[in-house]
Amino acid sequence: MDQNILISTSYRFQPLPEDQLESLRFHIEQKGLELNIKGLFLLSTEGFNSTWAGLESNNLEFKAFLQKTLSGEPLVFLDSWYNKEPFRILRVKIRKEIVTLGRPDLVPWELELKKEESHLNPEEWQDWLKNKKVHLIDTRNDYEVEIGTFKQALNLNIKDFQEFPEKV
Structure with missing residues (x-):
């Protein structure tokens, strides 16, 4: 049956301790499975990058969970609607980079400007x-x-x- 599915994306360059990545991966995956969230969530020591989908109430609960789990400043979510599930499964992966550049010398959160300087x-x-x-x-x-x-x-x-x- 087709339903209105809320698709959300979010990313942030922020330091995530390497020794906590596996725990983060596990908890994000477990919460996503509990809420029937599907999509892709990338974790790295440089931050996270994600796109996922689910029923609106489940998606909102997942967002609240991410905000609490990833802490820091409020997360920004971009949302759109679709009448079908766009993803088949939920994958939560640990990667070297969330945006592959192959430049370990770049530290993204040190490069970001204040919002009023970059918007x-x-x-x-x-x-x-x-x-x-x-x-x-x-x-x-x-x-x-x-x-x-x-x-x-x-x-x-x-x-x-x-x-x-x-x-x-």
């Missing part, structure tokens, strides 16, 4: 594109760029995001 509202964004010397780089793969891109964006012609560091 532009739509009007500010348009002003920047129009009136400032901005170099816009499209970091998406070839297929995604083919679908659509900003006119003035530099296309790096990458097939996989792992190619990004060598292109810049």
Whole structure:
């Protein structure tokens, strides 16, 4: 039977102690299974990256669990709806990186700017594109760029995001 399924994504670059990753993996997986959550959750010493889906009430409970379990600042969730389960199973994996760059010298949370320094509202964004010397780089793969891109964006012609560091 088709139902309205809430799909959520969240990620954060934050230090997660290596000796706690397996415990985190276990607890996230157990809670997800209990709530019939399906999707992919990546854990690393650099943070987490996740996309999952479930019935709304279960998804909201899972979000509350993640907020408590991963602590720190409030997590940001992006949500969308679908009429079917988009995932077959829940996978919770430990990886070296949550966004594969192959650059262990980069420490993501040391690079992040304060929100007010890194966020532009739509009007500010348009002003920047129009009136400032901005170099816009499209970091998406070839297929995604083919679908659509900003006119003035530099296309790096990458097939996989792992190619990004060598292109810049």
